[in-house]
Each structure stands twice: as structure tokens, then as C-alpha cells.
Amino acid sequence: MSATRVHNLAVSLDGFATGEPQSLEAPFGHAGQRLHEWFFPTATFRRMQGDDRPAAGPDDDDAFASRWADGIGAEIMGAHKFGPPGWQDDPEWRGWWGEEPPFRTPVFVLTHHPRPPLEMGGGTTFHFLDTSPAKALDIAREAADGLDVRIGGGPTVVRDFVAADLVDHLHVVVVPILLGRGVRLWDGLEGVEQRYDVDSVSTSSGVTHLTFTRRR
Numbered sequence: 523m524s525a526t527r528v529h530n531l532a533v534s535l536d537g538f539a540t541g542e543p544q545s546l547e548a549p550f551g552h553a554g555q556r557l558h559e560w561f562f563p564t565a566t567f568r569r570m571q572g573d574d575r576p577a578a579g580p581d582d583d584d585a586f587a588s589r590w591a592d593g594i595g596a597e598i599m600g601a602h603k604f605g606p607p608g609w610q611d612d613p614e615w616r617g618w619w620g621e622e623p624p625f626r627t628p629v630f631v632l633t634h635h636p637r638p639p640l641e642m643g644g645g646t647t648f649h650f651l652d653t654s655p656a657k658a659l660d661i662a663r664e665a666a667d668g669l670d671v672r673i674g675g676g677p678t679v680v681r682d683f684v685a686a687d688l689v690d691h692l693h694v695v696v697v698p699i700l701l702g703r704g705v706r707l708w709d710g711l712e713g714v715e716q717r718y719d720v721d722s723v724s725t726s727s728g729v730t731h732l733t734f735t736r737r738r
């Protein structure tokens with residue numbers, strides 16, 4: 523059976539995976555780019571930008587970051603990752619990532635305002651679903667054709683999938699900043715560590731990579 527995986531989900535020390543308010547100008551709200559400064563110098567991020575130069579500095583974070591795409595056949599993301607508040611009213615909105623998004627697989631956007639699929643360059647097609655996490659996962663698994671399904675965020679969707687016990691592998695990057703407000707990952711997930719084996723590695727950028735692997 524294909525696995526369900528979360529990668530590179532950055533959270534502050536106080537557990538926020540995005541700040542507020544989210545907008546077109548500030549997709550992470552008052553968090554700005556602080557949650558992802560560890561990611562920008564990695565070879566993986568550079569490749570996503572079409573930049574083949576090696577990493578800008580020590581690249582111990584890339585051992586984690588690069589797992590993002592391996593063996594993935596589909597992604598599921600939330601409506602608030604796909605666009606800023608109000609994108610549902612804009613028929614021209616095609617996501618943040620330009621005409622050739624980095625996903626290169628079918629991507630299922632969970633939204634209460636579904637629309638027809640959007641075929642993008644490079645193999646990405648956005649499909650819009652208004653359904654439960656379990657049903658969305660069935661649909662994504664079928665599209666992934668034996669490969670794994672990535673839950674791409676944001677925190678609300680990851681939390682819902684973890685709460686429904688649908689996630690096999692969860693990679694969270696704890697960034698040593700305090701945001702104080704935004705959207706929390708961990709609310710309602712008390713005791714979740716009991717379902718997983720948990721590993722922790724700190725890197726030279728100052729972040730800590732936590733990997734939760736579901737116990738069989």
C-alpha cells in the first residue's frame with residue numbers, strides 16, 4: 523500500500539506553521555519568511571527555482587529537504603495553501619507557483635468551493651475536491667498509481683489528516699522563533715507521539731528535524 527507523507531513542514535517553537543493575517547502580499551502573514559530561512563539555501567529549494575547551483579552553505583538540511591519528491595505520485599493541499607483569502611472568487615487564480623509548479627503530479631486542493639481542474643506545465647494538474655480527508659486520500663492514491671501521497675499543508679489540513687490517523691510519515695522542522703499567533707499544527711493532537719517512532723536531528727542552520735514514523 524502506498525504511504526501518506528508530510529515533508530518540510532516548518533513550525534515555530536510555539537507550534538505555528540504560518541502567521542497572520544495571510545494575504546497576497548504576505549502568504550505567511552507576520553511570519554514573513556522566518557519559517558523557511560533554513561530551506562532557501564538548500565540544493566532542493568534551488569532546484570525547485572530552476573537554479574542548478576549547489577547549496578549556498580552547509581547542506582545538512584538537504585538530507586531531509588530532498589526527500590520531498592522521492593516516490594511521490596500525488597499531493598493533497600488545503601485551500602489556504604493554494605491561494606490567499608478570496609482566491610475562490612477569482613476565476614484567473616492559478617496558484618502561487620507560476621505556469622510550471624514544482625509538484626509535477628496531480629495535486630488535490632481541498633476546498634468548499636470546487637472548480638474544474640487546472641492543467642499546468644511540467645506535469646502538475648490541480649483538482650479541486652470538497653470531501654473528507656479519507657475520501658480525498660482514496661482519490662489521490664488512485665491518481666498516484668502505486669506511489670506515495672504527500673500531504674502538502676497547510677497546518678489545518680495536516681492536522682486533520684493526522685487526527686484521522688491517515689499519515690504514515692510526518693517530517694516537521696522546528697524553527698527556533700516564537701510567532702505568538704497564526705495557525706497551530708498541534709492543537710487537538712494530544713498524545714500523537716504514542717502512535718509514532720520519533721527521531722530528532724539538529725542541523726547547523728539551527729533548526730531541528732523531527733520525523734514521526736507510524737508504528738506498525
Ligand SMILES: NC(=O)c1ccc[n+]([C@@H]2O[C@H](COP(=O)([O-])OP(=O)(O)OC[C@H]3O[C@@H](n4cnc5c(N)ncnc54)[C@H](OP(=O)(O)O)[C@@H]3O)[C@@H](O)[C@H]2O)c1
Pocket residue numbers: 530531532533539540541544549550551557599600601602603604632633634635651652653654655674675676677678679680682705
Ligand atoms: N510552515 C510550512 O511549512 C507551510 C507549509 C504549507 C503551507 N503553509 C502556509 O500555511 C497556510 C495555510 O494553512 P492553513 O492551515 O491556514 O490552511 P490550509 O490547511 O491550507 O487550508 C485549510 C482550508 O482548506 C479547506 N478545506 C480543508 N479541508 C477540507 C475538506 N475536507 N473539504 C473541503 N475543504 C477543506 C477549507 O477552506 P475553505 O473553507 O476556504 O474552502 C479550510 O479552511 C498558508 O499561509 C501557507 O503559506 C506553511
